[in-house]
Every structure is written in C-alpha cells, then in structure tokens.
Amino acid sequence: MIQKLVISLKKQPIWLILLGMIVLSSVFIPGFLSFGNFSNVLVQSAVDGMLALGMTFLMINGYFDLSVGTVMGFTAALAIGLQPYGLFVAVVVALLAGAVIGAINGFFVAKAKINAFIVTLGSFIGVRGLIYIYTGEQALVGDIMEFGMFGASSFLGLPTLFVIMFVLMLIAEFVLRKTPHGRYTYSIGGNIEASENAGIPVDRTIWLNFIICGLTAAAGGVLLASRLNAATPTLGWPDKNLMTIAVVVLGGTSLAGGYGNITRTLGGLFTFGVLYNILNLLGVQSYYNTLITGIVLILVVYIDAHIRKNKVSIG
Amino acid sequence: MQQAELMANPAEQRTTLMRRIAKATEKHGLIVAFFIVVAFFSIASENFLSPKNVMLVLRQVSILGTIAIGMTIVITVGHFDLSVGSLTSLTAVVVISMHDIVGPVPAMLIAILVGLISGAFIGYLVGYLRLNSLIITLGMLVGLQAIVLIYTGGKYTRIVAPDETWFGFIGRGFLFGVPLPVIILGVLLLIFSVILLKTVFGRQVFSVGGNPTASKFSGISDRKIIFTAFVISGFLTAIAGIIMGSRLMAAQNYLGQGYEFEVIAGVILGGVSLSGGEGNIFKAFIGILIIGILKNGFLLLGFPYYFQWVAQWVIVVGVVWLDVATKRGKVLG
Numbered sequence: 001m002i003q004k005l006v007i008s009l010k011k012q013p014i015w016l017i018l019l020g021m022i023v024l025s026s027v028f029i030p031g032f033l034s035f036g037n038f039s040n041v042l043v044q045s046a047v048d049g050m051l052a053l054g055m056t057f058l059m060i061n062g063y064f065d066l067s068v069g070t071v072m073g074f075t076a077a078l079a080i081g082l083q084p085y086g087l088f089v090a091v092v093v094a095l096l097a098g099a100v101i102g103a104i105n106g107f108f109v110a111k112a113k114i115n116a117f118i119v120t121l122g123s124f125i126g127v128r129g130l131i132y133i134y135t136g137e138q139a140l141v142g143d144i145m146e147f148g149m150f151g152a153s154s155f156l157g158l159p160t161l162f163v164i165m166f167v168l169m170l171i172a173e174f175v176l177r178k179t180p181h182g183r184y185t186y187s188i189g190g191n192i193e194a195s196e197n198a199g200i201p202v203d204r205t206i207w208l209n210f211i212i213c214g215l216t217a218a219a220g221g222v223l224l225a226s227r228l229n230a231a232t233p234t235l236g237w238p239d240k241n242l243m244t245i246a247v248v249v250l251g252g253t254s255l256a257g258g259y260g261n262i263t264r265t266l267g268g269l270f271t272f273g274v275l276y277n278i279l280n281l282l283g284v285q286s287y288y289n290t291l292i293t294g295i296v297l298i299l300v301v302y303i304d305a306h307i308r309k310n311k312v313s314i315g
Numbered sequence: 316m317q318q319a320e321l322m323a324n325p326a327e328q329r330t331t332l333m334r335r336i337a338k339a340t341e342k343h344g345l346i347v348a349f350f351i352v353v354a355f356f357s358i359a360s361e362n363f364l365s366p367k368n369v370m371l372v373l374r375q376v377s378i379l380g381t382i383a384i385g386m387t388i389v390i391t392v393g394h395f396d397l398s399v400g401s402l403t404s405l406t407a408v409v410v411i412s413m414h415d416i417v418g419p420v421p422a423m424l425i426a427i428l429v430g431l432i433s434g435a436f437i438g439y440l441v442g443y444l445r446l447n448s449l450i451i452t453l454g455m456l457v458g459l460q461a462i463v464l465i466y467t468g469g470k471y472t473r474i475v476a477p478d479e480t481w482f483g484f485i486g487r488g489f490l491f492g493v494p495l496p497v498i499i500l501g502v503l504l505l506i507f508s509v510i511l512l513k514t515v516f517g518r519q520v521f522s523v524g525g526n527p528t529a530s531k532f533s534g535i536s537d538r539k540i541i542f543t544a545f546v547i548s549g550f551l552t553a554i555a556g557i558i559m560g561s562r563l564m565a566a567q568n569y570l571g572q573g574y575e576f577e578v579i580a581g582v583i584l585g586g587v588s589l590s591g592g593e594g595n596i597f598k599a600f601i602g603i604l605i606i607g608i609l610k611n612g613f614l615l616l617g618f619p620y621y622f623q624w625v626a627q628w629v630i631v632v633g634v635v636w637l638d639v640a641t642k643r644g645k646v647l648g
Contacts, residue, residue, distance in 0.1 A: 239457065300450070301454075302446060
C-alpha cells in the first residue's frame with residue numbers, strides 16, 4: 001500500500017511539491033492552516049478546475065482549446081442574462097451554448113481537418129464578439145437570489161461549487177480509465193495513425209472531446225456566474241485559456257498528447273490555488289503575483305523537460 | 316485537327332477551365348479573399364476607398380504589421396511568440412518614461428534593447444534549452460505584463476511636453492503624404508523579405524521549420540536559427556512599441572493586450588503554415604490588412620466594434636478551410 005503510494009507520488013511529483021508548499025506555509029505563514037482559508041482556496045479553484053477538466057481530455061487527445069476562456073465568459077453572461085426565463089432555462093441554454101461551440105470547434109478539427117490552434121483561436125476571438133453582442137458591453141446582474149446563494153453555499157462542510165467540480169472530476173477520471181472513449185482518447189493522443197489503422201473511431205472521439213471541453217467550460221461559466229451572481233463582458237479575457245493549459249501542464253499532462261490524467265490536473269490546480277493563496281496571505285502586491293505566475297510557468301516547463309531527459313538517459 | 320477535337324469536346328474544355336480556376340484560387344486565394352473584402356466594403360460604404368480612409372487603415376495596421384513580420388519568422392521556424400502583446404506595452408511604457416529623462420534617441424535605444432533582451436531570453440530557452448515555446452512565451456506574456464505594472468506602479472505614463480519634442484513625428488508624421496509608420500513598415504517588409512528569400516539565414520529558417528531532422532543532418536545549427544528568430548521578433552515588437560508610444564505620446568499599461576492573438580490570426584490568414592517551413596511576409600501582411608479592413612469597415616458601416624471579432628472568426632476559419640480543401644481536393648478530410 002505504502003509502496004504503491006510512493007510509486008504514484010514519484011510518477012506525479014506535483015503532489016510532493018504541493019505537500020511541501022502546504023507544510024512550509026503552515027509553519028511559516030500565520031492564518032494559512034485554517035479551515036476557512038482552505039475552503040477559500042477550494043472555492044476559487046472550482047471554476048478553473050472545470051475548465052481544466054475538459055482541457056485534460058483534449059490534451060490527452062493531442063489537442064488544446066484556446067476558446068475556453070471566452071466560452072466561460074459567454075456562458076456566464078447567458079446564465080445571468082437569461083434568468084428572466086427561469087433559472088433552469090438559463091443554465092441549460094448556457095450549457096448547450098458551450099456544447100455547441102465545442103461541437104463547432106470539433107467539426108472543423110475532426111472533420112474538416114483544420115489545425116486546432118487556428119480553429120480555437122478563431123472561436124476564442126469570435127465568442128468574445130458574441131459576449132459583447134449579447135451583453136451590449138454591459139455588466140449583467142442576476143435577479144434570482146437563490147442562484148447566488150447556491151454559489152456561496154456548503155455541502156458537508158465543503159464549498160458546494162468545489163464538490164460539484166470534484167464529483168465531475170471523479171466521473172471524468174473513471175471515463176478516462178475505464179471506458180472505451182477514454183482508451184480511444186489515450187490511443188489517438190499517442191499515435192493517431194496507428195489508432196486509425198486499429199479501427200478506432202478517431203474523428204468521433206476527437207469531436208466528442210471538443211464537445212466535452214466546451215461543455216465543461218460552460219459549466220465553469222455557470223459556476224462562476226453563481227459565485228458572482230453577475231457577469232461582465234471581460235470575464236475570461238485575455239489569458240484564462242492559456243492559464244487553463246498551464247494548470248494541466250503543471251499537473252504533468254503532456255502537451256504532446258497520449259499521456260496524463262485528471263489526478264495530475266487536480267494537483268496542478270491545487271498548486272496554483274495554494275500559490276496564489278500564499279501570495280495573498282503574504283500581502284504581496286498583485287503585480288508581483290502575476291510576475292511569479294510567469295516565472296512558475298517557465299520553471300515548470302524547464303523542470304518537465306529536465307525530468308523527461310533524465311528518464312530517457314536512464315532508459 | 317487539334318482545334319477540331321477541342322471544339323468537339325466542350326465538356327473537357329470546361330473541366331480544364333474549372334481546374335485552372337481551382338489552381339488559381341489555391342495559389343492566390345488570399346488575394347481573392349482580400350479583393351472580396353475590399354469590394355464588399357467599397358460597395359457598402361462610399362467613404363471606404365477615400366484616400367483619407369485608406370491612409371487611416373494603413374496607419375492602423377502598421378503596428379500589427381510590424382509585429383507580424385517577426386511572428387511570421389518565428390512561426391516559420393516552427394514556434395510561437397505569445398509575448399508580443401505584453402512586450403509592446405513594455406517597450407511603449409519604457410520609451411515614453413525614458414523620453415523625458417534621457418531624450419528621444421537614447422529612450423528608443425533602451426526600448427529596442429529591452430525588446431532584444433526579451434527575445435534573446437525566449438530564444439535561449441526555446442532554442443538552446445529546447446523548451447516548449449507556447450508555455451514559455453505564455454510565461455513571458457504574463458511576466459512582462461507584470462513588469463510593466465511594477466515599473467509604472469499601475470500609473471498612466473505620458474510625455475510631459477509633447478509639443479517640445481520631435482519624437483511624435485515617428486508615429487504621427489507624414490512623408491510625401493504617406494504616414495511615417497506605413498513607410499517604416501514598408502521598409503521593414505522589404506528588408507526582411509530580402510533576408511528571408513536571399514540570404515543563407517533565410518533559407519535556413521525555412522529549412523529548420525520545414526524539416527528539423529534533415530537540417531540537423533545537413534549541419535545547420537537550428538538552435539542559432541530559433542534564437543535569432545525570437546530576437547528578431549523582440550526587436551520588431553520593440554519598434555512597434557516605439558511607434559505606438561510616439562503616436563499616443565503616452566502609454567497605458569495594457570496597451571498591447573491581446574495583440575498576440577490578432578497578429579497570429581492575421582498571419583494565419585496570410586497562409587503561414589503553423590507546422591513551420593512555409594511563410595511569406597507579404598502574404599502575412601495582407602492577412603493583417605484584411606483584419607484591419609474588417610475593423611475599419613464594420614465601424615464605417617455603423618456596427619459596434621465588436622462585430623469585427625465574429626467576422627474574424629468566420630473569415631479566419633473560412634479562408635483556412637478553403638485553403639485546406641482546395642489543397643486536398645475534398646471539402647472534408
């Protein structure tokens with residue numbers, strides 16, 4: 001059991017880094033080791049986690065989606081703006097919108113065979129236009145109080161938004177590990193031609209993963225809307241998409257595809273969450289926060305490449 | 316005899332004609348798209364083709380166009396530079412704040428130095444340490460923006476006495492009736508096309524981007540080429556930042572935010588292949604020009620500015636799809 005744990009920790013060094021950060025901060029930073037603070041971190045990572053979840057599917061598949069940030073902003077606006085038609089309608093339409101944008105992206109990548117970077121860069125910019133057209137450049141405020149209260153509520157002592165994200169992550173990990181769709185995703189990410197030859201429905205799997213990514217981005221938008229009970233046109237602009245990719249990469253899922261899982265993404269998510277929390281508690285000016293994020297990103301890629309090189313030389 | 320045969324078979328004639336048209340669109344699809352966009356807006360708005368408006372569009376695209384030259388080279392060697400937006404902000408802020416301390420020329424040199432250092436840093440990490448350029452330049456996007464804010468303290472930077480300096484001439488001046496930024500862009504386009512097409516370095520750029528393994532075996536140092544490409548991108552972005560600063564005689568902290576995406580969208584529209592090895596600076600500029608025309612045209616027609624973003628989505632994906640489809644001869648792959 002312990003041996004198994006050691007092996008999995010060795011495979012996923014992000015959890016060791018996270019553990020080290022938590023231990024050090026608990027000792028040196030007053031106010032870090034408290035229930036209130038932890039639940040704060042969890043609430044803040046719920047939305048990012050939703051986005052990273054879908055992105056993990058796509059990245060294992062060998063692609064990424066630059067549109068998740070603006071899709072999140074668009075669906076948050078829909079979830080707030082459509083409340084006059086009832087909360088159910090608002091949430092369903094928001095989720096559907098995300099799935100449709102994901103399906104459009106997926107169609108162009110899987111069927112028309114256009115580079116995913118181009119396709120999702122296009123929808124990233126285009127959906128930003130949709131946000132502004134829909135909101136008319138205005139901030140929207142929700143009038144259903146229960147929606148906002150839901151965003152602030154707790155379930156079994158944990159923030160509800162986090163619980164939702166965590167349950168979805170468990171399901172996602174199950175799908176990746178135990179279902180044909182999950183295995184196809186790994187296989188295509190590893191070697192698309194071999195997968196094609198083996199009779200795996202390549203196009204359908206890629207398409208489905210783009211829809212999953214759009215849907216989870218929409219779910220992130222809905223969660224964000226319920227946390228704020230409001231939406232502004234600039235939500236998710238300009239670099240939410242890239243930061244989501246960064247969370248997944250920090251967790252240790254390869255940008256090249258075929259490798260990674262949701263547990264890693266969760267580790268990357270918590271590490272970023274705890275890092276921001278520490279900087280906040282230390283009263284570091286927000287400008288320096290941003291600088292440190294940049295440095296962390298560069299370091300992560302550096303360490304990642306270093307580890308991979310050593311592995312190769314050991315054999 | 317031959318003529319008679321041809322005349323006897325009009326169907327065959329038609330297919331050759333179709334094939335010719337298909338071939339022409341494949342080769343000049345971008346130009347066709349450009350003229351369609353221009354024709355559309357000149358019919359829809361009578362002011363569109365007025366000399367004043369044409370100059371306005373050219374001046375507006377000159378900054379993105381300058382950045383796009385560097386981006387084209389970086390993408391041609393097979394990488395991305397997402398840092399250009401933040402670097403534009405940084406160099407603009409540096410040149411404006413330094414102007415009142417050391418004078419215009421040293422301020423410009425310092426801004427260029429900042430661009431070169433940033434480019435060299437990225438070039439070292441990507442070229443020599445072989446790190447993923449997407450994440451590295453994302454780190455630079457975030458990091459440089461933070462440096463801008465730390466440097467200015469979040470304040471608006473401006474030149475105190477804009478009337479007492481010639482610095483504004485770079486961004487606002489005219490030469491023979493043409494805005495100076497457009498002339499600068501024209502000269503840079505020429506210089507870098509010659510570098511890309513006529514020098515050893517240029518050929519190595521295409522070689523490294525097109526087939527890294529083969530170039531390695533033929534003794535090309537891809538590290539050096541990748542490094543140089545990022546340095547060029549940093550240099551040109553600094554020039555863009557200086558022009559921007561000079562035009563506004565002031566700099567806001569988030570000046571260049573989102574430029575990276577606009578430039579990449581334009582460059583892709585210009586047919587620069589994201590898999591590397593294929594790129595043409597002039598075509599990339601036409602791509603940027605189409606993006607600029609969309610921006611200008613929708614405003615002229617009285618649409619809110621954000622309609623251009625949806626149009627960009629449709630046009631970028633549409634043009635690339637057309638390109639991919641004509642190349643393989645099938646709509647879907």
